[in-house]
Amino acid sequence: MEASVDGIYYEPLLLLAGAVIAAPLFKRIGLGTILGYLAAGVAIGPVARLIADGEELLHVAELGVVFLLFIIGLELNPSRLWAMRRDIFGLGLAQVLVTGPVLALIAAAALGLSLAAAVIVGFGLALSSTAFAVQTMETQGTLNQRYGQTAFSILLFQDMAIAPLLALVPLLSPGGEGAEAISGSGFLLALASIAALVIAGRYLINPLFRLIASTGAREAMLATALLVVLGSATLMQVAGLSMALGAFIAGVLLADSSFRHELEADIEPFRGILLGLFFMAIGLSLDLGVVIDNWYLVLLAVPALMLAKAVLVYGLCRVFGNIHNDAVRIATLLPQGGEFGFVLFTAASGALIFSLATASLLTAVVTLSMAMTPVSVALGTLLLDREAPDEMDESFDGAGADVLMIGFSRFGQIAAQILLAGGCDVTIIDHSATRVRAVEKFGFRIYFGDGRRKEVLEAAGIRRAKVVAVCTNIPAVTDAIVDMIRSEFPHVKLYVRSYDRTHTLSLRARDIEYEIRETFESALLFGQKSLEALGTAEDTARAITDDVRKRDEERLAIQAVEGVMAGLDRMHVRPVTPEPLIKPSREAQRLDQAVNSE
Numbered sequence: 001m002e003a004s005v006d007g008i009y010y011e012p013l014l015l016l017a018g019a020v021i022a023a024p025l026f027k028r029i030g031l032g033t034i035l036g037y038l039a040a041g042v043a044i045g046p047v048a049r050l051i052a053d054g055e056e057l058l059h060v061a062e063l064g065v066v067f068l069l070f071i072i073g074l075e076l077n078p079s080r081l082w083a084m085r086r087d088i089f090g091l092g093l094a095q096v097l098v099t100g101p102v103l104a105l106i107a108a109a110a111l112g113l114s115l116a117a118a119v120i121v122g123f124g125l126a127l128s129s130t131a132f133a134v135q136t137m138e139t140q141g142t143l144n145q146r147y148g149q150t151a152f153s154i155l156l157f158q159d160m161a162i163a164p165l166l167a168l169v170p171l172l173s174p175g176g177e178g179a180e181a182i183s184g185s186g187f188l189l190a191l192a193s194i195a196a197l198v199i200a201g202r203y204l205i206n207p208l209f210r211l212i213a214s215t216g217a218r219e220a221m222l223a224t225a226l227l228v229v230l231g232s233a234t235l236m237q238v239a240g241l242s243m244a245l246g247a248f249i250a251g252v253l254l255a256d257s258s259f260r261h262e263l264e265a266d267i268e269p270f271r272g273i274l275l276g277l278f279f280m281a282i283g284l285s286l287d288l289g290v291v292i293d294n295w296y297l298v299l300l301a302v303p304a305l306m307l308a309k310a311v312l313v314y315g316l317c318r319v320f321g322n323i324h325n326d327a328v329r330i331a332t333l334l335p336q337g338g339e340f341g342f343v344l345f346t347a348a349s350g351a352l353i354f355s356l357a358t359a360s361l362l363t364a365v366v367t368l369s370m371a372m373t374p375v376s377v378a379l380g381t382l383l384l385d386r387e388a389p390d391e392m393d394e395s396f397d398g399a400g401a402d403v404l405m406i407g408f409s410r411f412g413q414i415a416a417q418i419l420l421a422g423g424c425d426v427t428i429i430d431h432s433a434t435r436v437r438a439v440e441k442f443g444f445r446i447y448f449g450d451g452r453r454k455e456v457l458e459a460a461g462i463r464r465a466k467v468v469a470v471c472t473n474i475p476a477v478t479d480a481i482v483d484m485i486r487s488e489f490p491h492v493k494l495y496v497r498s499y500d501r502t503h504t505l506s507l508r509a510r511d512i513e514y515e516i517r518e519t520f521e522s523a524l525l526f527g528q529k530s531l532e533a534l535g536t537a538e539d540t541a542r543a544i545t546d547d548v549r550k551r552d553e554e555r556l557a558i559q560a561v562e563g564v565m566a567g568l569d570r571m572h573v574r575p576v577t578p579e580p581l582i583k584p585s586r587e588a589q590r591l592d593q594a595v596n597s598e
Contacts, residue, residue: 041283073251092157
């Protein structure tokens with residue numbers, strides 16, 4: 001009995017001790033906890049040989065990835081996920097379809113592999129590590145930033161791609177012995193499983209949680225949370241899809257639930273422990289013998305793989321409209337091989353597409369590329385454009401008001417005070433992250449976003465807005481915003497800050513409701529006060545100001561028809577002989593005539 005108890009606790013104690021020592025140490029020296037877990041696994045397994053069966057542990061530890069995807073799903077409600085569809089099915093699909101064949105050609109040329117083997121190797125290495133990438137972004141606090149969401153979209157499509165890639169294995173095996181196993185029934189089963197999960201999430205899971213919560217049994221709520229995660233993951237696995245994808249879908253379906261925060265709190269401890277165990281299991285399963293026997297090949301393959309993927313991902317991100325800095329961050333975050341590559345390579349070696357030794361070598365390359373991810377991310381920071389505008393998360397929670405203000409420099413800040421003082425609710429968006437961070441401290445409802453993008457205006461609540469105040473200070477930017485709003489959202493009233501006279505004429509030609517030159521009224525007031533300082537009566541100075549304003553409006557009307565050089569006669573270009581500003585009620589008489597008449 002004593003021996004069996006020792007056997008039960010021996011391995012968990014070693015793993016816990018390794019985690020407690022390595023994770024804080026690596027975190028302290030700046031290498032991150034992920035690399036610490038990997039190092040602990042390598043030290044316990046391949047080096048000290050204290051635990052031999054790392055592969056078996058890896059199967060259990062993969063639940064960490066499952067829980068991780070569930071928690072991410074809880075943060076993404078269906079509407080937000082739908083907004084990411086272009087990155088998921090556009091950029092994600094392109095990354096797999098472009099990177100897979102390129103890596104297959106490189107593998108065939110460098111290793112002399114057969115076509116079938118090269119295809120499996122290429123697409124297997126095209127997949128990146130969801131666990132590594134997401135954990136890295138969570139540690140840095142960048143998962144909800146624009147590039148973090150784009151990187152996650154790519155990873156999500158890769159998780160979905162594992163099902164068709166595994167279906168390729170029997171087709172590519174010698175003689176295609178397993179081809180008969182691939183049929184439309186498998187595809188229908190996958191669709192049916194997803195549909196069943198969606199229906200259960202919408203109509204069964206929330207009532208179940210309400211029922212359990214009404215009993216007050218805290219441990220039953222925890223058990224229900226685990227049941228939902230593991231049940232949805234198992235359902236997807238039975239359908240031939242990834243367990244992580246099932247957990248993610250369940251999380252998304254519960255994102256709008258009133259139990260979301262409680263679920264996240266219940267699952268988080270399991271996620272943290274199992275994810276750390278997952279990274280340690282990767283270190284445990286590393287075959288040092290293969291690495292040592294083929295050290296020169298591994299030494300070349302790891303950097304070649306990471307460089308090729310980084311270049312391809314960067315190029316695709318740029319094609320899909322990402323700015324340089326975001327493309328660099330994504331490219332240096334996703335150059336490693338992924339955990340699903342282990343599954344694909346094991347299946348391929350079992351189908352005799354390539355040897356077990358080749359599978360072990362590929363596993364070693366993927367593992368070492370994972371270990372190099374923190375280095376890749378650090379190198380990526382050296383390639384960033386330091387002069388590029390600061391970026392921040394585009395989150396529009398709570399946005400939407402009668403007035404949508406675009407641009408919040410000095411002009412917008414003053415105009416907003418008038419609106420707020422009049423009892424109007426104002427939603428503000430600005431493209432400067434620095435300005436947003438500075439202004440939001442004062443309590444303004446301001447969001448980071450580019451007003452030239454339709455999806456940003458949608459998220460900021462333009463369909464609800466009665467007035468859109470465009471207060472940007474660059475004419476080209478203002479014109480782009482006005483043109484897009486006039487085309488896509490014709491129902492809103494446009495009030496626009498104009499740059500100068502020419503810009504005013506251009507805006508009026510666009511049939512906006514109101515415009516004003518940014519310096520016009522302040523210059524009028526400045527001139528009026530200067531007149532008063534020179535001795536002109538206040539009423540007279542105000543009347544003169546009104547006259548200049550009226551003449552300017554008349555000149556604008558003439559210029560709109562005859563051109564910018566027309567209407568010069570409406571301008572005061574030299575001192576004007578003072579004239580009564582109010583016509584007298586009767587004609588004036590000379591005083592001597594008035595006396596004589598008496």
